[in-house]
Amino acid sequence: MAKPPVLTPRAQDFPRWYQDVVAKAELAETGPVRGTQVIRPWAWAIWERMQAEVDRRIKGAGAENVYFPLFIPEGHFRREAEHVEGFSPELAVVTHGGGKELDEPVVVRPTSETVFGEYMAKWIQSYRDLPLLLNQWCNVVRWELRPRLFLRSTEFLWQEGHTAHASAADAHAYAVRILQDVYEDFMTEVLALPVLTGRKTAAERFPGAVNTLTCEAMMGDGKALQMGTSHELGQNFARAFAMSYLDDTGAEQLAWTTSWGVSTRMVGGLIMAHGDDAGLRLPPALAPVQAVVVLVRDEEGSGARAARIVAELADRGGRVRLDDRVDTSFGRRSVDWELKGVPLRIEVG
Amino acid sequence: MAKPPVLTPRAQDFPRWYQDVVAKAELAETGPVRGTQVIRPWAWAIWERMQAEVDRRIKGAGAENVYFPLFIPEGHFRREAEHVEGFSPELAVVTHGGGKELDEPVVVRPTSETVFGEYMAKWIQSYRDLPLLLNQWCNVVRWELRPRLFLRSTEFLWQEGHTAHASAADAHAYAVRILQDVYEDFMTEVLALPVLTGRKTAAERFPGAVNTLTCEAMMGDGKALQMGTSHELGQNFARAFAMSYLDDTGAEQLAWTTSWGVSTRMVGGLIMAHGDDAGLRLPPALAPVQAVVVLVRDEEGSGARAARIVAELADRGGRVRLDDRVDTSFGRRSVDWELKGVPLRIEVG
Numbered sequence: 066m067a068k069p070p071v072l073t074p075r076a077q078d079f080p081r082w083y084q085d086v087v088a089k090a091e092l093a094e095t096g097p098v099r100g101t102q103v104i105r106p107w108a109w110a111i112w113e114r115m116q117a118e119v120d121r122r123i124k125g126a127g128a129e130n131v132y133f134p135l136f137i138p139e140g141h142f143r144r145e146a147e148h149v150e151g152f153s154p155e156l157a158v159v160t161h162g163g164g165k166e167l168d169e170p171v172v173v174r175p176t177s178e179t180v181f182g183e184y185m186a187k188w189i190q191s192y193r194d195l196p197l198l199l200n201q202w203c204n205v206v207r208w209e210l211r212p213r214l215f216l217r218s219t220e221f222l223w224q225e226g227h228t229a230h231a232s233a234a235d236a237h238a239y240a241v242r243i244l245q246d247v248y249e250d251f252m253t254e255v256l257a258l259p260v261l262t263g264r265k266t267a268a269e270r271f272p273g274a275v276n277t278l279t280c281e282a283m284m285g286d287g288k289a290l291q292m293g294t295s296h297e298l299g300q301n302f303a304r305a306f307a308m309s310y311l312d313d314t315g316a317e318q319l320a321w322t323t324s325w326g327v328s329t330r331m332v333g334g335l336i337m338a339h340g341d342d343a344g345l346r347l348p349p350a351l352a353p354v355q356a357v358v359v360l361v362r363d364e365e366g367s368g369a370r371a372a373r374i375v376a377e378l379a380d381r382g383g384r385v386r387l388d389d390r391v392d393t394s395f396g397r398r399s400v401d402w403e404l405k406g407v408p409l410r411i412e413v414g
Numbered sequence: 415m416a417k418p419p420v421l422t423p424r425a426q427d428f429p430r431w432y433q434d435v436v437a438k439a440e441l442a443e444t445g446p447v448r449g450t451q452v453i454r455p456w457a458w459a460i461w462e463r464m465q466a467e468v469d470r471r472i473k474g475a476g477a478e479n480v481y482f483p484l485f486i487p488e489g490h491f492r493r494e495a496e497h498v499e500g501f502s503p504e505l506a507v508v509t510h511g512g513g514k515e516l517d518e519p520v521v522v523r524p525t526s527e528t529v530f531g532e533y534m535a536k537w538i539q540s541y542r543d544l545p546l547l548l549n550q551w552c553n554v555v556r557w558e559l560r561p562r563l564f565l566r567s568t569e570f571l572w573q574e575g576h577t578a579h580a581s582a583a584d585a586h587a588y589a590v591r592i593l594q595d596v597y598e599d600f601m602t603e604v605l606a607l608p609v610l611t612g613r614k615t616a617a618e619r620f621p622g623a624v625n626t627l628t629c630e631a632m633m634g635d636g637k638a639l640q641m642g643t644s645h646e647l648g649q650n651f652a653r654a655f656a657m658s659y660l661d662d663t664g665a666e667q668l669a670w671t672t673s674w675g676v677s678t679r680m681v682g683g684l685i686m687a688h689g690d691d692a693g694l695r696l697p698p699a700l701a702p703v704q705a706v707v708v709l710v711r712d713e714e715g716s717g718a719r720a721a722r723i724v725a726e727l728a729d730r731g732g733r734v735r736l737d738d739r740v741d742t743s744f745g746r747r748s749v750d751w752e753l754k755g756v757p758l759r760i761e762v763g
Contacts, residue, residue, distance in 0.1 A: 131454055134452065135522075136555075162507070162568075
């Protein structure tokens with residue numbers, strides 16, 4: 066009788082296959098609070114590389130990194146009507162701090178337009194201060210009813226860019242630049258995923274946006290996944306937070322803002338787009354280990370040969386690992402590396 | 415009449431001088447929720463370099479990065495008696511999520527020993543799984559009564575390492591290794607701060623620890639600042655979370671754990687240790703801009719000369735910036751760069 070497959074076959078039950086990969090490749094587990102997740106070393110190392118690659122492109126687009134607080138006063142959300150309506154059902158609220166009930170409840174950020182708005186309004190005085198291009202890497206919380214690891218978790222990690230511009234045209238151009246030069250370029254060149262870019266319909270737009278641009282990729286089940294979005298916010302947040310500046314004639318003008326983000330959801334997209342019935346498959350640029358040298362049996366100098374291959378590949382800048390666990394069965398070890406999606410496996414001995 | 419100094423002199427009022435530097439060098443501002451902070455681009459760029467340097471050393475000590483959730487069930491804290499007592503007065507508590515009151519309140523992590531404990535207990539089965547060396551970079555929240563930017567904020571950023579070992583001796587050796595090879599080496603070589611390492615008294619120990627090792631540095635006011643700590647937790651957390659393993663004789667043993675961290679407080683320490691009455695002073699390894707070329711007047715080819723110097727220094731791998739704001743007074747520009755602590759200023763024209 067054939068052994069049962071390590072993973073539920075994709076064709077049989079795709080969501081189940083996804084869960085199997087996440088668990089058996091030791092990528093993530095559900096956290097102790099419903100909807101949260103524990104990201105394990107292999108998946109974290111992939112995310113670290115994603116971060117580095119996206120960050121490099123964001124800096125290339127002229128934005129600077131900052132850090133805004135996790136906690137936002139509840140009142141901030143009420144300043145922009147559509148925004149509060151869009152996020153209210155998803156908020157996590159802190160009511161007690163330091164052993165006392167708080168005078169004003171505090172929201173754990175679901176996104177930071179409102180607090181960026183408050184401070185950018187202070188920092189922008191004149192047209193010389195524009196464009197103001199900021200980004201942060203942080204965690205955000207949205208209370209999810211149907212959580213799925215990486216794809217839809219109560220807490221997730223992302224970058225959120227927030228920018229202010231002197232005109233609607235500048236804001237539009239920058240939102241498009243992020244979509245193309247940062248997101249599309251990263252997804253094509255690093256994730257090795259062709260993406261479709263386009264506009265969301267009015268009903269699908271980000272709460273408070275006037276235009277939402279999106280990058281979508283096709284998954285192994287034939288469904289599209291939203292991988293990143295870039296929003297034009299018009300003057301909605303600038304108005305709510307009095308973000309005005311003096312133009313070169315000395316007249317007061319309201320700024321135009323954008324916001325944009327990609328998240329740990331991309332790890333889920335990577336799994337669903339590239340994975341197969343043997344497990345994850347990683348593009349070499351992202352793989353924590355690009356080549357594994359598996360020592361089958363340590364006989365007749367094979368151990369030394371394996372070590373030499375590892376050293377040679379490492380010398381050329383590769384991320385290489387030696388698997389010399391000869392007391393574990395070869396089959397078991399092969400399955401391990403296939404589950405983890407290491408691009409190249411070299412067997413010695 | 416002499417102009418008033420840009421900063422309160424250190425000798426006159428050191429805490430005031432510190433606040434002045436943080437504000438005028440545009441390092442950080444207080445956030446909208448009491449005790450939180452907004453970290454601006456210059457300080458964030460310094461923190462990014464600190465992170466990269468500490469992270470490289472942590473990986474060198476064999477630990478792998480992971481990510482654990484922001485939210486911890488309140489009950490987790492009650493499992494280790496000293497730990498709950500130590501943190502209770504500082505906790506921020508989420509009571510509402512998704513528009514409903516939660517069945518069990520959720521704590522915003524003040525540190526993650528309890529949740530690491532729960533999962534490490536699952537991942538550790540045999541002596542072959544030890545040592546398990548994990549680290550995460552994240553935000554934590556402790557409700558502070560007397561917040562000070564970078565030094566003592568309600569939310570701060572840090573790395574927290576959590577490890578499990580087969581013996582007290584191994585745990586001790588690893589806690590010392592982190593203290594010396596990671597923290598002391600980083601502080602000496604990168605922060606350019608000689609530190610004193612030693613042990614905390616029993617009363618000052620981390621809640622739940624059996625031994626707390628510390629790195630302390632001397633600040634400009636003659637006071638010592640705790641810059642990082644490395645804790646031996648004995649078997650306290652292993653017992654609370656049933657973190658046991660089978661040793662090589664097949665007998666069940668309780669693991670020994672450590673935890674250790676450095677935080678954005680180091681940015682405050684850097685300011686207070688190196689700063690002077692003109693502002694921040696940055697070690698070249700951390701400076702976002704290592705050399706600024708200030709074009710005094712754009713006359714007789716000085717603009718081209720300045721640009722050439724910038725290009726030459728950048729070619730050699732330096733982080734260089736050209737300041738060609740010739741319509742701003744030279745004095746104002748000099749003060750700007752002195753406040754920001756750029757190590758080298760080259761004036762042309």
